[in-house]
Amino acid sequence: MNLMESSNKYIITFIIIMTVVAAVSLAGMREITMSASTKNEEIFNKRSILLTVNEYLGNGLSVTDLSDDQVLKMFNEQVEQVVINQKGEVVPKMLAEKIDLAVEKKKPEGERLLPLFVFKNDKEKFYILSVRGSGLWDEIWGNIAVKSDLNTIAGVTFDHKGETPGLGAEIKDNPAFPGQFVGKQIFRDGEVAILVKKGGSQDKLYEVDGISGATITGDGVSEMLQRGISYYLPYIESIENK
Amino acid sequence: MAEILEKVKIEEKEPFFGPKEKKLLLDPLMDNNPVTVQILGVCSSLAITSLVYPSIVMAISVTLVTAFSNYFTSLVREYIPKQVRMIVQLVIIATLVTIVELALKALNFPIWKQLSVYIGLIITNCIVMGRLEAYAMANKPWRSFLDGIGNGLGYGAILVIVAIIREILGKGTLFAGSPVEIKIIGNNATYLIDTTTSTMFGWYANNNLMVLPAAALFIIGILIWIHRTINPKLVDIS
Numbered sequence: 001m002n003l004m005e006s007s008n009k010y011i012i013t014f015i016i017i018m019t020v021v022a023a024v025s026l027a028g029m030r031e032i033t034m035s036a037s038t039k040n041e042e043i044f045n046k047r048s049i050l051l052t053v054n055e056y057l058g059n060g061l062s063v064t065d066l067s068d069d070q071v072l073k074m075f076n077e078q079v080e081q082v083v084i085n086q087k088g089e090v091v092p093k094m095l096a097e098k099i100d101l102a103v104e105k106k107k108p109e110g111e112r113l114l115p116l117f118v119f120k121n122d123k124e125k126f127y128i129l130s131v132r133g134s135g136l137w138d139e140i141w142g143n144i145a146v147k148s149d150l151n152t153i154a155g156v157t158f159d160h161k162g163e164t165p166g167l168g169a170e171i172k173d174n175p176a177f178p179g180q181f182v183g184k185q186i187f188r189d190g191e192v193a194i195l196v197k198k199g200g201s202q203d204k205l206y207e208v209d210g211i212s213g214a215t216i217t218g219d220g221v222s223e224m225l226q227r228g229i230s231y232y233l234p235y236i237e238s239i240e241n242k
Numbered sequence: 243m244a245e246i247l248e249k250v251k252i253e254e255k256e257p258f259f260g261p262k263e264k265k266l267l268l269d270p271l272m273d274n275n276p277v278t279v280q281i282l283g284v285c286s287s288l289a290i291t292s293l294v295y296p297s298i299v300m301a302i303s304v305t306l307v308t309a310f311s312n313y314f315t316s317l318v319r320e321y322i323p324k325q326v327r328m329i330v331q332l333v334i335i336a337t338l339v340t341i342v343e344l345a346l347k348a349l350n351f352p353i354w355k356q357l358s359v360y361i362g363l364i365i366t367n368c369i370v371m372g373r374l375e376a377y378a379m380a381n382k383p384w385r386s387f388l389d390g391i392g393n394g395l396g397y398g399a400i401l402v403i404v405a406i407i408r409e410i411l412g413k414g415t416l417f418a419g420s421p422v423e424i425k426i427i428g429n430n431a432t433y434l435i436d437t438t439t440s441t442m443f444g445w446y447a448n449n450n451l452m453v454l455p456a457a458a459l460f461i462i463g464i465l466i467w468i469h470r471t472i473n474p475k476l477v478d479i480s
Contacts, residue, residue, distance in 0.1 A: 006323035014323055018330060022337040029341045033348035040351035162359050167454075 042097070043068050046075045049117055052128055052145035052155040058121045080118040086110050088234025101132040101141060114231055119145070126154055127236075131228025136216040138162040140171065140224060142178075146186065150236050153194070156181045158221065168217030180208040192229045195222040258384075266388045270396035272473075277400040278466045279476055282368040287401055287462060288455040290360050292412060295420040297405035299353050301398025303342045303361060305391060308370050311335045312378040312390035319379050331374045332365070339364045352419070369397055404461045412452030 006014075050071065051063045057074070066074065081096035086109075096115035104112040117128040125148045132141040138161035145154040156178045158171040171177050185205050186194050193206045196218040201207035210218035257263070276282045283304075291297050311334050315322075322330050343361045347354045354361065364370065373393050378386040409416060414428030427443040451457050470476045 006325065011323045011326055014321065014330075015326060018333055022333055026337060026340055026344075029344050033344045036348035037344070037351065040348065044351050044355065159355075 043071055045097070046071050048157050048159065049079075049128055049143050050074065050119070051157045052143045053119045053121075053126050054155060056119075056121050056124060056126065056154065078120055080120070082116040082118060084114050084116055084232070084235045086112055086114070086231055086234065088236075088238045090235075099130075101130055102139065105132055112231065114235075116232070116235070117143075124148055129229060129232050131224050133220050133224025133228065135160055135163045135171075135220040136168050136214075137164070140217070140220055142221075142224065144181075144186075144225070144229070150240060151185050151187050153181050153184050153186060160217075163217050164214070167211065168214040170211050170214060171217060171221060174211075177208075177211060184208065186229060190233075192226045192233075194225055194229075263385065263388050266385060267392040267395075270389075270392040271399055272396075273476065275396045275400065275469070276369045276372075276393050277397055277462065278469045280369075280372070281466075282372055283397050284459075284462065286360050286363060286367060287397075287404060288458040290357060291401055291405040291458050292408050292453050292455075293356075293418050294402060294405040294409050295417050296353055296356050297401045298398075299346070299350070300357060300360065301394070301401050303346065304364055304367065304369070304397055305394025306342055307335065307338045307364050308373055308394040308397075309387050309390035311338050311370055312373055312386040313383050314338075315374045315378040316381060316383040316386035322379075327379075331371060335370050335374075336365050356419070369393055400462070400465065403465065404458050407461055408452045408457055411449045412457070414446065414448055 047063055047066075050057065050066075054063050057063070063071070083091040083094040083096050083099060085091055091113060094113070096117055099113055099115040101115070104114070115130050117130075119126040119128060127146045127148075127150065129144045129146065130141070131144065132139060134140065140158060140160040140163065142156055142158040144156045146152065147154050158178055160169060160172060163169040163171065181194070184194055184207075186192055188206060195207055196210045197207040198210045198215050198218060201209050270276060273279070277284065277287055286300065286304075290300050311331075314334050315331060318330075339362065342364070343354070346357075346361060373390060377389045381389070406416070409418065410426050414426060416424050416426050428446045428448060
């Protein structure tokens with residue numbers, strides 16, 4: 001290595017050129033990949049929403065068997081998208097898939113918009129709610145499919161940004177964890193009662209077992225469900241009263 | 243006499259792919275392996291080796307990053323001001339990692355999701371910066387490129403070996419999540435209905451320890467042990 005002590009002028013010129021080259025190549029790469037990754041993300045999110053009603057897709061189909069195009073087609077035909085505000089009113093002319101809960105979370109309480117997906121098969125109607133909260137390291141989020149009685153859970157999916165693999169990440173990786181929620185009830189006396197219980201569930205109707213070694217992620221899931229679902233309460237009451 | 247001189251000239255010209263180049267490529271795979279000999283890049287080898295498919299993707303990503311960061315650093319090595327050497331190396335690595343991440347996001351979104359932060363963390367992988375400092379700063383671009391490929395593959399080989407052991411013992415499958423997923427040991431989902439479809443060792447119950455990162459530490463430890471038993475020369479190095 002025959003590096004010489006360089007003058008400040010040389011260093012600054014070098015750094016500027018290097019930064020420009022790096023910035024231009026990154027910006028270019030982003031432009032090239034933008035459309036493909038947005039489409040991938042859309043399909044990924046729609047798959048995750050449909051996965052909550054996996055058992056009810058009809059014809060013995062499973063989300064994992066569907067091709068990307070089939071997912072988009074099914075979403076177009078069988079899913080109705082509604083955007084509601086926290087007062088329980090429907091916001092017209094908006095698509096639920098355009099709502100980004102990460103952005104909504106930054107708005108003050110009471111002004112947030114909520115996406116609601118209504119999945120219909122031949123017999124039944126499912127309301128799919130989206131919630132978002134905090135795990136141990138970073139954000140966690142999930143979708144909850146509720147049967148038409150607006151109380152029984154038909155299926156849930158969770159995802160996370162950076163929970164510990166093998167511990168907190170099990171909320172997504174281990175199908176047994178979201179599987180526990182199927183058939184549980186959400187509301188008790190008009191309040192969200194569903195929660196993740198450390199050390200084993202006592203109340204079979206409202207509690208699910210937490211994951212060993214992931215207490216804080218489990219608490220995060222409980223908090224996310226209770227707060228997130230309660231945002232939908234005004235709307236749910238308004239449909240129930242109809 | 244003239245013939246001999248000519249021969250010497252040809253040898254001095256450095257072959258495109260001679261024995262030295264071959265050594266650069268193969269050495270990191272065995273006797274100078276970044277993981278088992280230099281004990282670098284262990285963090286990510288613990289974190290993402292529970293499944294084979296993401297490990298292969300990770301191995302390819304790291305190989306691309308080491309190869310091209312070595313190449314580009316070597317290209318500009320004589321122009322890099324001494325005072326900002328490290329920053330320049332970091333910018334090169336970070337740019338390449340971001341490019342790899344963007345490409346992966348566009349090509350295979352689920353895998354990108356699964357690897358999550360670990361793609362970004364290639365930036366902090368000691369192997370990459372280690373090779374820049376130890377090799378690329380003092381050697382020509384083509385050789386640096388090969389050195390990067392070699393070290394990336396050496397790291398990737400360990401990653402895949404660990405992942406194969408962990409996935410088979412922990413989940414009973416191989417290449418789970420990829421289009422060619424196969425069930426190796428343990429019960430099939432259909433086993434209770436149709437016992438004839440049982441795979442090898444149908445009685446096997448998945449070992450949950452193997453899914454946890456700690457298992458990778460044990461396996462890497464055992465690999466280091468085996469490696470040093472085969473080649474006792476390595477014992478003195480560390």
